Amino acid sequence: MKRAALYMRVSTLDQRPESQLHDLRQMAAQRGYAIVNEYTDRISGTKAKRPGLDQMMADARRGRFDVVMTWASDRIARSVKHFLEVLDELNRIGVEYVSFRENIDTGGPLGRAIVVIIGAIAELERSLIVERVRAGMRRARLDGQRIGRTPLVLDTVAIKQDRERGQSLRQIAKEHRVSTATIQRVLHRHALTTQEQVA
Structure with a gap:
């Protein structure tokens, strides 16, 4: 039996995660998953600090569960880039990702194909960032700017x-x-x- 972790996020304090929780518990029961933990954040989607998500990722790294279930992908990530990073890390540590609304399941063949595509996009993004940094450093050198710390002059x-x-x-x-x-x-x-x- 696979161990599942549920992640919910609501954007304001007056919203309640119960509807997300009901759908996820039902899906876990249908799949025969044992729910080992539930994580909730009551915070805006754009906020970087998310105690629930941070704790869930820490527990995922410790091997506390096999599957992360969330109601929708925009619940777990604040941007496309962040979503790619989360999915990439979960894939790297061998934890499956299931999204109720988008019907994404990285445990199946289609889901694994999605992970490969997402991994390729993430790798391309990393390469582009590295290339932009190198291009910026080349431009700075051509403009006569010094790269790195100023050398220490001692008597x-x-x-x-x-x-x-x-x-x-x-x-x-x-x-x-x-x-x-x-x-x-x-x-x-x-x-x-x-x-x-x-x-």
Whole structure:
């Protein structure tokens, strides 16, 4: 018997999830699923923070159930992109997705085909994002803009002199506004350079 999790979302506090719950419980009973948990969010569809959905996804990763059932796909996702991400993750961890209204079931052959198509769309979207980032970086370089952090310019002579005067690494780091690890690297590099010059 497959273990099922039900997910409901209502957009305002005065709406009630009972009608969604009734349909999903009935569908689970018809399919012979054992309902192990029910998750509800009373929040707008566009809101990023959804405690119920977050908890459901966390439980899915822990293998607490085999199927996620929702009344409609727009209940579970705030956008097409978000829907693709949720479906992609559920597919990756081996949890089936069933939508009552759209009659989507990723456990069947048609549903698996939908997952493949959705996976391809998600992969294309990721590739396009990567390409846009690379194109933006190329444009920035051509315009003479620096990519990444500004290199750290340190007075190595002053650091060496401070150390020779007996200052601790922490004191030197504080004075030069860097970490003690950076000071250690500077002193180590200076010692190696000195050894090479002597040799």
